[in-house]
Amino acid sequence: MLQFKAVTLSALVGVFSTSLLAAPSPITDSQKETAEQLIQTALNSDMGYDIVTSLTTEVGPRLGGSEAEARARNWGAELGKELGFDRVSIEEFTMPFWDRGHLHITLTSPYQQPLYGTALGGAAPSESEVNADVVYFRDIHALTDIKDKELKGKIAFVDGDAMVKSQTGAGYGQANQRRRIGWQHAQRGGASALVVRSVGSDSHRFPHTGMMSKNGDEWATIPVIAVSNPDADHLRRLHQANKPLSMSLHSESKWKGEVSSGNVILDIIGSEKPEEIVLIGGHLDSWDLGTGAVDDGAGVAITTAAAALIAKLPKRPKRTIRVVMFGAEEVGLLGAFAYAKQHEANLANHVVATESDFGAQTVWQLVSNVNSDATQLVDDIAKILSPLGIIRGGSDVAGGGPDIIPLAAKGVPTIRLNQNGRDYFDLHHTPDDTLDKINPEELAQNIAAYAASIYLLADTDVDLKGAK
Template identity: 70%
Template sequence: MKCSTAINLMISGVLVCMSTAIHAQTDDNSTSSRIEPAILETANALIDTALKSNLGYEIVESLTTEVGPRLAGSEAEKRARDWAEKLGDSLSFDRVSVEEFTMPFWDRGHLHISLTQPYKQALYGTALGGSAPSTEDLEAPVVYFRTVHDIQNINDGELNGKIAFIDGEPMVKSQTGAGYGPSNQKRRIGWQHAQRGGASALVIRSVGSDSHRFPHTGMMSSDNNNWATIPVIAISNPDADHLRRLHELNKTMHLSLHSGSDWQGDVTSGNVVFDLVGRDKPDEIVLIGGHLDSWDLGTGAVDDGAGVAITTAAAELIARLPHRPRRTIRVVLFGAEEVGLLGARAYAAQHAAELNNHVLATESDFGAEKIWRLRSNVNPDANAVIDGIGRQIERLGIVRGDAKSPGGGPDIIPLAAAGVPTVRLDQNGTDYFDLHHTPDDTLDKISPEALAQNVAAYAALVYIAAESEAEFRLPKATEDKE
């Protein structure tokens, strides 16, 4: 690479160009719509460095091996916060802090589930988050529902003494994960209708696209802050297929189950925050992150150890430059995402007074496959800068997507609702729901090469956003009107 600027250096063997002009200020508003060549040169060098770096993989390997599964609110999640705090202190961040909050803790406990009629067969199941325990060993006939829409039509008390089973199709695979929402309805609200009908328990086909006997767990929705009073169990896709075939043969089915899952009272969780303090505008924050907790069936490598590693590694590579970017870069490792975005909501509440200074936010929480698309939702006057970022990361195989696409990631939802502009780097999610919330979410599913591509894209995007003059937020008067 040829450097046209005044200060050059080497980072991990890669030539990085830094301009002596980066400190210069200007009143020319046109500068907010373009990216200075020196900034692009440094971003390009960061990409080169990231593609050769193994830092992201080392971080997710450490998290999944040294901590393991990290159920929200558990002792393991506390160990993850301790791990993250030590990680931040060992890297180049200017500030490392833990921001605690209180949350209700749901524990999985034990589970037995099996088919007892027309014959005995063990089934592979898992309790869903918020499920109640069974008060005793339960055996009851099964009432079959083809879809979640079918169970919505039952009368109150119609399922007394029965176990409801909601079938449906395995989730449709797609690059964007678009099938998740429709498939997820039976997990989120099916229990409300089963319980209204008087069912002793609800069993559902797990929300996932795999054909393994690995059931997917996940959180149910509350009903006006009331949770299920019956056990709610997801069974694997092959087991759900088996029950369907028996139903189609008009076989009478009975299930036996015993579940020990239950709420355990309030506990302490927390968000871990890493800051690179901006050299010119330290109060303006570009926020990135992932969530530190995971479900407890696997080791949370793909969901979301990868996101923790990608965003932390990207910020660390920026931290190794000779100058901090103009704005502060903040990495937030959110706690208790899986059980209702509790860390995200706590962060938004704890930082409510400074949310107007959050100029851009995004999260990595869709696995570890390669990024293929950049989307955004910013002040239209700043779209030229996002477009410039898109051109900079084109060589990573990333296309520029919609410029009016709200999002940023699950943990960014409370920030976006408060008016914080967002961007999103979309990973290929075709196989994500084969692993998501299952015992199969383990480190061996992560490609170091794909992870490095993610780190490279985040490093370039975040550096340019933090170094540029762009006003990503809408003017205050416009925000007020909206």
């Protein structure tokens, strides 16, 4: 026998009242149709894949501040002109340049075995060959407990665990502590060098590089090297077997003075509110071990192609769409901070910002941090994106991407099209970050999501900023 819950008349009236009084969508039928057309066009276009192919092949690795990054800026400006952007410019800034140089690292006890390692950004050179016993630390917490000068004449090795693969990259921040601050404690302890387990989720003998953190205004004065996860596993097994560990290493990494970097700016000028800016982008630089396809050639390609498809529409959207190819992200968000400083007087006109910088797998979620009155607009954008397999996430999620952090801190609203990052930390900052890891169909899905959402944000009259 079917059972029914009693429903009061007042409850029914409330349901019908809510339904009848629901606010109309801020997206017009014409805008919705255009957004859906952009999605279909993007899904059938090779533009994004062609862009990332060109960047990684014609320019290659693009370490922040290097000659290669300068070539990448010229490449980005020429691409913007070729794709029909209304305004193309390069905004330069100065930065300190760190160069990796040559490295060798070898296990010398209990036997000879080459290790696969890479210097971490900001590390100092070894003035001569370092031959020393190794002191094993299970994790970063064990290293932070050492006393001053306790490691004099030793090499410190900080273990840890390989990151668990996850859609969101959960665990990166915690694992990254050994890379960022480990040197401060090893150096305080008097160590001759620090070796850490790579921050990554892979099981390949590819070490992960990355930037360390400064201690105030000071950088490391010792070599700091990340070894691959299999090599770290091997060192752990030897330690657990009570084998004496020693290493030999020599690193040439060092700072080489001030150089120029810059951000490439590509604008599609708005038809009615050209002073209002919808900012999207990715970072143009990469680490030098691979060709920077996933991190972040893909992001540059996704956002540039999305904007270029919008530029092909019969009419420009109301607001200006700005693509920023940020420089020197990997070495400390330097381009992001330079942009925020250079445009500080005009940040009130930046109505929303977002970045693609989490690989090239499909977008699965849309999150936002806009004022409450604009939430319905983002909710309705998510409905249009839903056939792409994208769900609506939180409406009070700060962020927008690494290079958006300085803008968000100044009050610029953000959205983020979250990508599936399950393989991201297999490739991140390694020699394995190459073009073959990008699936053209997955890249096209990203471009479709960006093209539709950015068009709708640029063509709306809804105030995304305002009071929260």
